[in-house]
Amino acid sequence: MTSLDDQAADVNDAIDTLLSQFPPSRTDAKAFWGAQFDAGLAWVDFPKGDGGLGVSPSHRELVSRRLAEAGAETWNTTANILGIGMGAGVLVTHGTQDQRKRWLRPMFTMDEIWCQMFSEPGAGSDIASLATRAVRDGDEWVVNGQKTWTTLAHLSKWGMVVTRTDPDQPKHRGMTYFIVDMEAEGVDIRPLYQITGEAEFNDVFFDDVHIPDDQRIDDVGAGWRVVMTTLMNERVAIGGRTFPRSDGAVGVAMDVWNESGSGDVATRRELARLWGEVEAFRLTTLRAAENMQAGVPGPEGSTAKLAWADLNKEVTSFTVSMLGFDGATIPEGYSLDPTTYDTREVERVMSPQRAFLRARANSIEGGTSEIMRNILGERVLGLPGEPRVDKDLPWKDVPRG
Numbered sequence: 001m002t003s004l005d006d007q008a009a010d011v012n013d014a015i016d017t018l019l020s021q022f023p024p025s026r027t028d029a030k031a032f033w034g035a036q037f038d039a040g041l042a043w044v045d046f047p048k049g050d051g052g053l054g055v056s057p058s059h060r061e062l063v064s065r066r067l068a069e070a071g072a073e074t075w076n077t078t079a080n081i082l083g084i085g086m087g088a089g090v091l092v093t094h095g096t097q098d099q100r101k102r103w104l105r106p107m108f109t110m111d112e113i114w115c116q117m118f119s120e121p122g123a124g125s126d127i128a129s130l131a132t133r134a135v136r137d138g139d140e141w142v143v144n145g146q147k148t149w150t151t152l153a154h155l156s157k158w159g160m161v162v163t164r165t166d167p168d169q170p171k172h173r174g175m176t177y178f179i180v181d182m183e184a185e186g187v188d189i190r191p192l193y194q195i196t197g198e199a200e201f202n203d204v205f206f207d208d209v210h211i212p213d214d215q216r217i218d219d220v221g222a223g224w225r226v227v228m229t230t231l232m233n234e235r236v237a238i239g240g241r242t243f244p245r246s247d248g249a250v251g252v253a254m255d256v257w258n259e260s261g262s263g264d265v266a267t268r269r270e271l272a273r274l275w276g277e278v279e280a281f282r283l284t285t286l287r288a289a290e291n292m293q294a295g296v297p298g299p300e301g302s303t304a305k306l307a308w309a310d311l312n313k314e315v316t317s318f319t320v321s322m323l324g325f326d327g328a329t330i331p332e333g334y335s336l337d338p339t340t341y342d343t344r345e346v347e348r349v350m351s352p353q354r355a356f357l358r359a360r361a362n363s364i365e366g367g368t369s370e371i372m373r374n375i376l377g378e379r380v381l382g383l384p385g386e387p388r389v390d391k392d393l394p395w396k397d398v399p400r401g
């Protein structure tokens, strides 16, 4: 294993070559992302050939920083966050070589958007109680059931779906994980509206949807371990993103403060306190990244997610309060057409007012803050686990509402 410094030198060389062969100002975004993938700079910690260079995940920050400084388009990582932030980690950890080859590159180039279908009307925090059924039929599986809160389902080509394949097993053991074609017959996607007025997520109904067995991820009945990989990656994708110093929500707060021309000492002091908290969070996230293994982040993802959810709410609330009466309305209008909802557009036009409303979801999406605290209590602090009375019962015998 080469030292972190040697690895950084290799990553810097690869970035220099990429930028000289594909200058961002003269290269179309998709072509650039394709070249970035081929250069091993999509997820630097992934193996060579899978969009990586096989180095420590801590070098991801170096890549993002240098590409942003060079003016490269990086919005694919937010617009396709369920794929690039989560699906990729799943494929590299549990996928076959064919699956990685088939899906990773078009995911990174944004040719194929991904979504994640875990939550159901009766299964959220306790995802292992899910009821969507998959039944084997030769070389295929037939899926029936309902998923909900599926972010970006309406824009997606592929969806990660976890299903119940053996109801006689205890709930954690009878699940199997698939990648489903969101354009397949029997997939019905219906928009759900949020407090922001947009329909970023959806209900998804499966009515005899056929999934080829070669789109199964890992073994039959091994769905829970793939779920865990997905969720660990999700928490990092949501909470572990490292913005440059003074960027993101706190950067917006600073802009609003500067534009207000206010000399109010109490407000300035509060802004300085929040800036310090955000900076401490940023540095902690960078340090945690050095301990991560490729593909499977540990509980540090839950720490980051929990801390970021609170902090983002605090900063966006502060910004809106500085706006006074103007903070009560959304300047860009309340609603976007749900059929054209696009994270790229939203990222670019998101006002502080809408960011404030959107931040309410941070402590729910990707696992609630209560669940993050449970994980930290049990897995980091070693506290006794919650009572789990249905853990060993066959899923079909567990009472459900």
Ligand SMILES: Cc1cc2nc3c(=O)[nH]c(=O)nc-3n(C[C@H](O)[C@H](O)[C@H](O)COP(=O)(O)OP(=O)(O)OC[C@H]3O[C@@H](n4cnc5c(N)ncnc54)[C@H](O)[C@@H]3O)c2cc1C
Binding pocket: 115, 116, 117, 118, 119, 120, 123, 124, 125, 126, 148, 149, 150, 151, 152, 201, 361, 364, 365, 366, 367, 368, 369, 370, 371, 374, 386
């Ligand atoms: C913006 C947004 C996007 C989302 N995108 C997706 C997506 O793309 N795919 C997907 O599958 N899901 C998605 N979700 C769903 C999200 O993962 C769930 O909402 C979340 O896991 C909580 O589940 P629930 O809503 O069923 O609440 P419940 O699990 O019913 O929880 C209700 C309340 O009880 C608390 N609670 C539950 N169990 C415990 C416990 N053991 N200890 C302490 N407190 C507990 C919770 O913290 C919460 O406050 C999204 C949600 C949001 C808000």
